[in-house]
Amino acid sequence: MCSIGEDDFGDEGATHAMLPGSSATGTVISAGSCNKCGLISNALYKLNFRAAECHECFLSYTRHKFRASLGAAKALPRNAEVLLLVDGSAESLVLLDMLHFAQTQNTFKRLHCNARVLYIDARLDLINDDPLPSLLELQGRYPPFQFYVVQLGADPGSMQPLEDYSVSKAIRYGKKLRSLTAHQDYWQQQRKGLIGAVAAQLQCSHVFEPSVSTTLATQLLTSVALGRGGSVALDVALLDDRLQDGIKLLRPLKDLNEQEVTFYVHAQKLHPFKMQVDENAPSSDASLQNLTRAFVTNLQLNYASTVSTVFRTGDKIALNRQQTEETPLTCALCQSILDCGVSDTLLAIEYSRAVSEMGVALHHNDSVEALEQRAKQRLSATTDLCHACRNIQDELTSDTSL
DSSP, X not given: OOOOOTTTSSSOTTGGGOOTTOOSSOEEESSEEOTTTOOEESOEEEOTTSOOBOHHHXXXXXXXXHHHHHHHHTOSOTTEEEEEEOOSSHHHHHHHHHHHHHHSSOTTTOOOEEEEEEEEEOOSOTTTOOOHHHHHHHHHHSTTOEEEEEETTSOGGGOEEGGGOOOSSOOOOSSOBSSHHHHHHHHHHXXXXXXXXXXXXXXXXXXXXXXXXXXXXXXXXXXXXXXXXXXXXXXXXXXXXXXXXGOEEEOXXXXXXXXXXXXXXXXXXXOOOOOOOOTTOOSTTSSHHHHHHHHHHHHHHHOHHHHHHHHHHHHHOOOOOOOOXXXXXXXXXXXXXXXXXXXXXXXXXXXXXXXXXHGGGGGSTTHHHHHHHHHHHHHXXXXXXXXXXXXXXXXXXXXXXX
């Protein structure tokens, strides 16, 4: 049983007492006595609402969160085949370092699983953006993990070991979408499908995703805004089972915040190298996702307890799955369960769209009946896509389908 109390683990202790405008970045003290073990240390780490700790005590605290998230839910069976996602971000390097440490312990404390590392190459510039040297350095630092690389938008069968990988051309997105919001949402779903296909090819039953609490708070608000409220529980949960062939996606860093990630990177001397992927996002308000991310980041800086509340709300959302003998229908793009019933909310949305499309024809006496009929036809036209993915379909500038 976990021996860490609620003040040390979970909802960040006394964060609800934080005043507006207070800093959430914390400080690193150069030298002093550790308040936990009492030893003199040259580098003390002062997390918000925690006493200053030495290097070893801080690492022990953060690594315990990683192990506790997996152990409490019993989500990872013994000797499971795991695919670890690395994108060069600080969070992914922290997860890689924690997993490597957990596998190099003695037999009693060792995390018994077999891990492989996947990097999805989404670079837009072959000259300036080259992650391969950094990836080769990581592979040398964390033996015996085998690294694989696959290009975003390519066939999963084109995946190659890191040492054999080469790319001849940068990514050119084939489908043109009118808004950046739809563009980002579409390629996020495509990325998930690629991850599931690669995991199946490598015979991995589980995937580790490096999402921390701030990232998941952003994802929760974004999913609701995009019309994915029916599947938001899986978007932020520890375990997501929507990948193909029963592959389970896990988020073992869900209880870590950005401050802990920053300190961990400093403590372990990690070097993030995440590449800029989206060339169409020059400003924070260019898309709904970017705007939500900027909003949550501002909350984290000024009202850290609010971000924690948003994130913890996601843990309390239960997925509405009807217990039936038949296999539920799923969306062809995001693999979420379809709501086959006619929703008054969705009907009202399609009714508004029909009003905009019909325009001057509304003066006819039968316009109301025609609008209602048109709205129902739009809802039943695409039965293999959920509401959010139908919005992506409507954003396509060409006649091609998803």
